[in-house]
Amino acid sequence: MRSLIVLLVFLTFAEKAKADRYDIAVAHIPPYAMMRDTGPEGILVDIVNEAYGRLGHHVRFHFLPWPRAIRYVKLGKVDGIAPFIKSEERTKFVDFFEPALLDMELLFFRKSGSLISASTVEEAHPYHVAKVARVNLGTNFEKFESEELLQVDYVNKTLSGIKVLMNGRVALFASPKLIAEYAAANAGLHNMIEPAGEPFDSLKTFLAFSKNGKGQKIGEQVSQEIAKMHKNGRIEYLMRRYLSHMKF
Structure with missing residues (x-):
């Protein structure tokens, strides 16, 4: 034993x-x-x-x-x-x-109640868009961005992007879906923003x-x-x- x-x-x-x-x-x-x-x-x-x-x-x-x-x-x-x-x-x-x-879905978010719709980068073209600097949002977004076909405001973090969207400085905020939703929920802002359409891409x-x-x-x-x-x-x-x- x-x-x-x-x-x-x-x-x-x-x-x-x-x-x-x-x-x-x-x-x-x-x-x-x-x-x-x-x-x-x-x-x-x-x-x-x-x-x-x-x-x-x-x-x-x-x-x-x-x-x-x-x-x-x-x-x-x-x-x-x-x-x-x-x-x-x-x-x-x-x-x-x-x-x-x-797989990370990429979405445009809008202020709750907004009538703006954007399920593709092309549909976002007329609007002012915020995104976190240096975040990869797919090849199509990158193409529009580099060719200055989108009006892009850069922020340093996700919550900042949500806040500039809420205060009307931009019409859309582009972000990986779960990252934006999680940041909004943690800040108690989940009722203030909503998806502007279907995912425009995924990574x-x-x-x-x-x-x-x-x-x-x-x-x-x-x-x-x-x-x-x-x-x-x-x-x-x-x-x-x-x-x-x-x-x-």
Whole structure:
């Protein structure tokens, strides 16, 4: 009996010894990733934690300014980065595996009661639009933006975009759907804005793995776990935990 106990203790420690810690760069983008007094939380944080945890590993999240996060993943100072949008240039320094971690719907929001309708970037063309600076809103929006076919006001955070919309400085606020809705709900402003139409685009965002970090070796396995979580409804469940209080 004593020998059996010793063996079980040995196996437990051996299993723990095999567990690795992986460093993942993220940005503060509620409800996907946010740092609380109790530690990191959010939809993305929960998904990534669980995917690695299913393989017996641990994750340490680094909340970084986005340019630094990209630099760190290039250098292998972190093992992965999320949410990351795939491009040919980025495949030079990170690996992307299907499926995407999350699909982010992109919407134009209007002040509640407004009659403005915009479900495409083309339909937003006549109006003054706010967006958070440096936020990717898809290739079509980027084209209109770069060619100055949209009148764009830039703000430094989502709540600022909601407020300039509410005070009438702009007619529309363009944002990833859940980010704007979550910010409005948390600020008690959920009745003050509403979607101006259907999503004008969506972005596939990934957990990408540094080609220079140890994350590359496990990237495909982690992505397979994410695929299972999509298939069995686990990711939808994790999302509902954060979004159930929202009234949109």
